[in-house]
Amino acid sequence: MTEYAIDIVNITKRFAGHTAVRDLTLRVPTGSVYGLLGPNGAGKTTTIRMILNIIAPDSGMIHIFGRPSNDPKITERLGYLPEERGLYRKMQVRRVLKFLAELKGVRGSDADRRIDEWLERLSLKTPEKDWGLAKIDELSRGMQQKVQFIGTLLHDPDLVILDEPFSGLDPINAQALKDTVVELKHRGKTVIFSTHLMDNAERLCDSVCIIAQGEKVLDGTVTDVREEHGQRNIALALEGDGMAGVASILRDHSLVKRADDSNRFFEIELAPGADPQALLKRIVESGASVQRFEMIQPSLHQIFLQKVGARGVEERMSGHG
Amino acid sequence: MAKLWAIIKREYLERVRSKWFLIATFFGPIFFSAIIIVPAWLASKSKATSDVYNTTILDATGTGFGHRLAVNIAGDSTIPGRMPTVKVVAPSELTMAESLATHEVMRKQKTGYVVVNQQTLAGESARYAGTNATSIADMAQIKSAIRQTILASRLEKVGLDNEKMKEITFIPLDFSTERITERGRAGSGMASVLFGFAIGFLLYLSIVVYGQTIMSGVLEEKTTRVAEVVMSSVPTDTLLVGKVLGVGAVGLTQQILWIGTTYVLLKLRAPIMAKLGAPAVTFSLPDISLAAGILFLLFFLLGFIFYSSLYAAVGSSVNSESEARQAASPLMIMIVSTGVFIQPVLLNPTGTTAKVLSLVPISSPIIMPIRMAVTGVPPLELAGSLAFLAIGCVLALWLASRIYRVGLLMYGKRPTMKEMARWVSYAR
Numbered sequence: 001m002t003e004y005a006i007d008i009v010n011i012t013k014r015f016a017g018h019t020a021v022r023d024l025t026l027r028v029p030t031g032s033v034y035g036l037l038g039p040n041g042a043g044k045t046t047t048i049r050m051i052l053n054i055i056a057p058d059s060g061m062i063h064i065f066g067r068p069s070n071d072p073k074i075t076e077r078l079g080y081l082p083e084e085r086g087l088y089r090k091m092q093v094r095r096v097l098k099f100l101a102e103l104k105g106v107r108g109s110d111a112d113r114r115i116d117e118w119l120e121r122l123s124l125k126t127p128e129k130d131w132g133l134a135k136i137d138e139l140s141r142g143m144q145q146k147v148q149f150i151g152t153l154l155h156d157p158d159l160v161i162l163d164e165p166f167s168g169l170d171p172i173n174a175q176a177l178k179d180t181v182v183e184l185k186h187r188g189k190t191v192i193f194s195t196h197l198m199d200n201a202e203r204l205c206d207s208v209c210i211i212a213q214g215e216k217v218l219d220g221t222v223t224d225v226r227e228e229h230g231q232r233n234i235a236l237a238l239e240g241d242g243m244a245g246v247a248s249i250l251r252d253h254s255l256v257k258r259a260d261d262s263n264r265f266f267e268i269e270l271a272p273g274a275d276p277q278a279l280l281k282r283i284v285e286s287g288a289s290v291q292r293f294e295m296i297q298p299s300l301h302q303i304f305l306q307k308v309g310a311r312g313v314e315e316r317m318s319g320h321g
Numbered sequence: 322m323a324k325l326w327a328i329i330k331r332e333y334l335e336r337v338r339s340k341w342f343l344i345a346t347f348f349g350p351i352f353f354s355a356i357i358i359v360p361a362w363l364a365s366k367s368k369a370t371s372d373v374y375n376t377t378i379l380d381a382t383g384t385g386f387g388h389r390l391a392v393n394i395a396g397d398s399t400i401p402g403r404m405p406t407v408k409v410v411a412p413s414e415l416t417m418a419e420s421l422a423t424h425e426v427m428r429k430q431k432t433g434y435v436v437v438n439q440q441t442l443a444g445e446s447a448r449y450a451g452t453n454a455t456s457i458a459d460m461a462q463i464k465s466a467i468r469q470t471i472l473a474s475r476l477e478k479v480g481l482d483n484e485k486m487k488e489i490t491f492i493p494l495d496f497s498t499e500r501i502t503e504r505g506r507a508g509s510g511m512a513s514v515l516f517g518f519a520i521g522f523l524l525y526l527s528i529v530v531y532g533q534t535i536m537s538g539v540l541e542e543k544t545t546r547v548a549e550v551v552m553s554s555v556p557t558d559t560l561l562v563g564k565v566l567g568v569g570a571v572g573l574t575q576q577i578l579w580i581g582t583t584y585v586l587l588k589l590r591a592p593i594m595a596k597l598g599a600p601a602v603t604f605s606l607p608d609i610s611l612a613a614g615i616l617f618l619l620f621f622l623l624g625f626i627f628y629s630s631l632y633a634a635v636g637s638s639v640n641s642e643s644e645a646r647q648a649a650s651p652l653m654i655m656i657v658s659t660g661v662f663i664q665p666v667l668l669n670p671t672g673t674t675a676k677v678l679s680l681v682p683i684s685s686p687i688i689m690p691i692r693m694a695v696t697g698v699p700p701l702e703l704a705g706s707l708a709f710l711a712i713g714c715v716l717a718l719w720l721a722s723r724i725y726r727v728g729l730l731m732y733g734k735r736p737t738m739k740e741m742a743r744w745v746s747y748a749r
C-alpha cells in the first residue's frame with residue numbers, strides 16, 4: 001500500500017477570470033478519515049472533482065494511490081457521492097445500481113449479489129417489500145439517499161470521496177453515515193469528505209485541511225491542529241440568571257479576544273497576556289452561577305473562525321455554493 | 322469498452338422498455354400504411370367505380386341498343402348483377418320515364434341514368450344525369466361504352482356477324498404508367514414519389530424525435546447530477562458517444578420494425594382495399610435493393626449522429642426543459658428548413674437545389690434518401706454526400722463533446738452563444 005491515498009501538489013484551477021483553487025497541496029494518508037473544510041465557495045467541490053479527474057487542474061499534479069489521477073484503472077478504486085444528489089428518476093432501483101456497478105467494472109452476477117446484500121443491510125429489502133424493484137421516483141427522499149450511498153460503495157472502493165455528505169440528511173441517516181465512515185476506516189479504507197459543518201469533522205476526522213477562497217489555510221491531524229492553536233481557550237457554562245453581567249465582561253477586550261456565545265455555553269479565547277483567574281473572578285463577582293470553567297483546546301469551529309474570519313464566512317455563507 | 326457498452330445498454334434498454342416506444346412502434350406502421358393506402362385508394366378513384374353499374378339505360382332507339390350498351394358498360398366485370406338496368410321506352414314516353422328515373426336517383430336507388438335515342442344511333446348525342454356526373458373516370462367509361470356500342474351497331478349494319486364484331490370491338494386496354502429516370506425505368510411514378518415522401522418524412526420525424534429524446538436524457542443526467550457520478554467513472558467522450566449510439570440503436574430498431582410491419586401491411590393491402598370497396602389497383606412498390614436499404618439506414622444513422630450530438634450539447638448547457646427548447650431552436654430551424662425542401666426535391670429530384678442539399682450535412686441525411694427513392698443518384702454524388710456527412714458527424718461530435726464536458730458541470734444561468742464558444746476552447 002502506498003503511504004498516501006491522495007497526493008496533491010500545487011494544483012490550480014481557474015474558471016473564466018476567477019481562480020477557484022490556488023496552488024493547493026495536500027496529502028491524505030491511506031487508511032485515514034480526512035476532512036476538507038471550508039465555507040461555501042471555498043473550492044472544495046472543485047478540488048474533489050479534480051481528484052476524481054472529472055475536471056483537470058490547470059497546473060499541478062494529483063496522484064491517487066501513487067498513480068496519476070487520469071489513469072483509467074484508478075477510477076474503479078474510487079467511490080464518489082456528489083454534493084447534490086439524484087438518480088435516474090424513471091429507472092428501477094436495481095437497474096440503476098447495476099449500471100453504476102458496471103461503470104466501476106463489477107461483473108453482472110457479482111453485482112446482483114452485492115446489491116442484494118446492501119438492500120437488505122439498509123432495510124430497503126425486507127420479506128414484505130423489495131424496494132429494489134421499485135422505480136427511484138417511488139422512493140422517499142431518505143430511501144433515495146440510501147440508494148445513492150449504495151451506489152457509492154457497491155464496488156467496495158479503497159478511497160471513498162463524499163462531497164458535503166451530511167447536508168440534507170436527517171439525524172438518523174446522518175448517524176448511519178457516521179457509523180459507515182467509521183466502519184470503512186476499520187476495514188482499512190480511506191475516506192475524504194468535505195463539509196462546512198465543523199462539529200462533524202471534529203468528531204470523525206483523523207486529519208483536516210481548511211481552505212478558504214481557493215487557498216489552504218491550514219492542514220494536519222486534528223490533534224496537531226488543535227495543539228498548535230494553543231490552550232488559550234476556556235469553556236464556560238452558566239446556570240440561572242446573571243447573563244447580562246457576563247455579557248459585558250466578555251466584551252472587555254483586555255480580557256477576552258473572542259467569545260463564541262451559545263447562550264448558556266461559551267467558548268472563550270483569552271486576550272494575549274490576560275489571566276484566566278482574573279476572568280473567573282470577575283464572572284463570579286458579577287453574580288452569575290458558574291457550572292463549568294475549564295481551560296480547553298480550541299474546537300475546530302473556533303480555529304476556523306479565527307483563521308478564516310467570521311465576517312468572511314458569513315459573507316460567503318450567504319452566497320451560492 | 323465494457324463501460325461504453327454499459328452506457329449504450331442502459332440507454333437502449335431503458336428506452337425500448339418504455340411505454341412510449343411500444344406505442345410509437347405500434348402506431349407508426351398504421352400511420353405510414355395509411356399515408357400509402359389512402360392516396361392509393363384515392364388514386365383508384367381515378368378508375369371508374371362501381372357506380373357506373375348501378376345505372377338505368379333509357380333506350381328510345383327501338384333497336385335493342387340499350388341492352389348492348391349495358392353489356393359494354395359492364396365490360397369484363399365478372400361480378401354477376403353488376404350491369405345497368407335497361408328500360409325500353411317509346412320516344413313519346415321518354416319525358417315521363419326520365420322523371421321516374423330522376424326520382425329513383427333522388428331516392429338513392431340508382432346512381433344515374435343514360436338516355437339513348439335516334440341521335441345516339443347517328444353518333445350525335447347521348448345524355449347522362451346522375452350523382453356521379455362530375456366523376457371524370459365514370460363519365461369516360463360510359464362515353465367509351467357508348468362509342469363502342471355505336472361502332473358495333475354500324476359494323477352490324479355492314480353485315481359483320483356477332484363473333485367477328487366482338488373480336489373487333491373488344492379492346493380491354495390497360496394503360497399503365499411508368500417513369501423513366503437517368504438510370505432507366507423506375508417503377509410506377511406515383512408509387513416512388515409516395516415512397517420518397519414516406520422516407521423523407523420518416524427520417525425527418527425520427528431526427529426530431531430522437532434528437533429531443535437525447536436532449537432531455539442529457540438534461541436529466543445533468544439536473545439529477547447523475548452525470549457527475551458517471552463522469553467520475555468514465556471519460557465524458559465515452560458518455561456522449563455511448564448515449565448517441567444507445568439512442569441511435571433505439572431509433573434503428575424502431576425504423577426496422579416500422580419498415581418490416583409496413584411492408585407486411587402493404588402486402589395485406591389488397592384485402593384491406595377490397596374491404597374499403599375499392600377495386601384492386603396494380604400498384605407496384607419501387608424495387609428497393611438490399612444495397613439501397615442499407616444506404617437508407619446508413620444515412621439515418623449518420624444524420625442521427627450529426628443532429629443528436631448537437632442536441633446533447635444543447636441539453637448539457639441548459640438547466641431546464643423550457644431553456645432547452647429555446648436553446649434548441651437553431652437546431653429545429655436547421656431541420657425544419659430541410660423539411661420545407663422535401664416537396665420541391667420530390668418534384669425536381671435532379672435539380673441544383675436537390676443536388677446541393679444532398680451534399681450539405683445539415684440537409685443531406687433527409688434529402689439524399691428522398692432523391693434515392695425517386696431517381697437514380699450517380700455513385701459519385703452518393704459517395705460525396707456520405708463523405709461530407711461523415712465529416713460533419715466527426716465535427717459535430719467534437720464540438721458537442723467540448724461543450725458537453727463543460728456544460729454538464731455548469732449550473733446557474735443559461736450560457737450565451739459567446740460563452741459556449743469559449744467553452745469549446747477550454748482544456749477541461
Ligand SMILES: Nc1ncnc2c1ncn2[C@@H]1O[C@H](COP(=O)(O)OP(=O)(O)O)[C@@H](O)[C@H]1O
Nearest residue numbers: 015020039040041042043044045046321730731
Ligand atoms: N464549473 C464551474 N465553472 C465556473 N465556476 C465554477 C465552476 N465550479 C465552481 N465554480 C466557482 O468556483 C468557486 C469554488 O466553487 P466550489 O468548488 O463549488 O466551492 P465549494 O464546494 O467549496 O462550495 C465558486 O466561486 C464557484 O462559483
Ligand SMILES: [Mg+2]
Nearest residue numbers: 044045083321
Ligand atoms: Mg461544494
